[in-house]
Amino acid sequence: MTVLLTGATGFLGSRIAHALITTRSEPVVVLGRGDPSRLRSRMADALQVVGEGAFDERHGGYLRCVSGDVTKPWLGLSPALYARLAGEVDAIWHCASDIALTGERERLYRVNVHGTAQVLAFAAATPPQCRLVHVSSMAVAGARPSGRVTESDLSDVHGFETHYDASKYTAECLVRQWAERHGRPVVVLRPSIVAADRTLPEGAAGHSLSVLGDMLKAMSQEGAPGIPAQRPGARQLVLRLRVSSNASFNIVGDRYATEAMIRIGHDRCDQDATVHTFHVVHPRPTPVRDLLAVIEKQYPGLRIECADDDVPDPTDAERFVTASLTGFLRYCRHQRVxxxxxxxxxxxxxxxxxxxxxxxxxGALGFACPDAHPSRTS
Incomplete structure (x- = not known):
């Protein structure tokens, strides 16, 4: 089986690529931007990170890199190459996504919606037996504050927290419409927050929690409006943030999430012409207060107070943090499972x-050294 994979240089896409190649021995065609030789070099680096060095030339023969762009007509390929790939691949994994929580609507829709439409057009040119796996997100639940989200749910009745949520919802709607129109089966994977329990090497593709950890580190070391650079004996900094003390996230380790997605998207086979949706999540939610406690322990001079409503008379520091973490903080109000x-x-x-x-x-926030604790099946 030859797999066409988009978004392969990203945090999740590189893990999918690594698993397909090293555990399923599948040839993977990576579609990405840039010169093919440079794209291959980036992929080799990403796969080395995922495998913690265990990716060698023996596996390299399964990797092929093609220069393209999901936001462009024909995926940025020549008509001849487009047709050749459509006849060659046995499966398509669409992982490419812009995950900027505070990104502008036009930017997010260009990649997440228009890019998905281009991939669906390519899928329509493949033989009927070609498998399509669309990697979506739990963000499609939008601004729903609480309750149980089922795998069949896809509704905009609650609105959305960010343009990112709306773009992922719209993309998934396109996938459902495509499946119905073409009578083709599709696997939709909705992972929650996928994170690694270890500090990532500098320059490696990050995840939501590693990005948050990097932002906190930069604020601490360099200072910010109302936030002095951290130093011994610094005064305590109190931040009142609009965060529900009873809220929770769903965070799942990257190793578990990758294996689950491979078993669902690759190993099983759905013949009926419909969309099959799967939540790749942790069975137990993570309380927001647990995350805040870890942050406060890392920065002893910091105390975070949760507020259910907008903070009155915010300080310069509170304004800066709220503006910098707008997307993240909006998710700190949910109590859904x-x-x-x-x-x-x-x-x-x-x-x-x-x-x-x-x-x-x-480890996920980058607070622990890479070898601070034994690696776990996460």
Whole structure:
């Protein structure tokens, strides 16, 4: 089986590529921007990070890089190459996505919606037996504040927290419409916050928590409006943020999430012409207060106070942090849980993911040294 993979240089896409090549021995055609030789070099670096050095020339023969762009007509390919690839691939994994929570609508829709439409057009040119796997996100639940989100739910009734949420919802709607119009089966994977429990090498593709950790580190070392650079004996900094003390995230380790997605998207086969949706999530939510406690422990001079409403008379520091973390803070008000019945049924024998405890969170935020604790099945 030859797999066309988009978004392969990203945090999640590189893990999908690594698993397909090293655990399923599948040839992978990576579609990405830039010269093919440079793209291959970037992929080699990304796969080395994922495999923690365990990716060698023996695996390199399964990797092929093609210069293209999901936002462009014909995926940025020549008509001849487009047609040749459409006849060659046996599966398409669409992982490419712009994950900027505070990104502008036009930018996010260009990649997440228009890019998906271009991939669907390519999929329509492939043989009927070609498998399509669309990597979506739990963000499609939008601004729904609480309750149980089922794997069949896809609604805009609650609105959206960010343009990112709206773009992922719209893209998934396109996928459903395409499947119905063409009578083709599609696997939709909705991962929650996928994170690594270890500090990533500099320059490696990051995840939501590693990006948050980098932002906090920069604020601490360089200072910001109302936030002095951290130094011994510095005065305590109190931040009142609009965060619900009862809110929770769903965070799942990258190793578990990758294996679950591969088992669902690659190993099983759905012949009926419909969309099959799977939540790739942790069975237990992570309280927001657990994450805040880890941050406060890392920065002893910091105290974070949760507020259910807008903070009155915010300080310069509170204004700066709120503006910098707008997208993230909006998710700190949710108290919802995610059904994963389909995913559980599709992955028999797969052990539960590792707990999201303080050790995991420290590693995910980049607070722990890479070898601070033994590697766990996350």
């Amino acid at each position: 995610y059904d994963c019945s389909n995913a559980t049924a599709a992955t028999p024998g797969l052990a539960d993911p590792a707990p999201i405890d303080a050790v995991f969170l420290r």
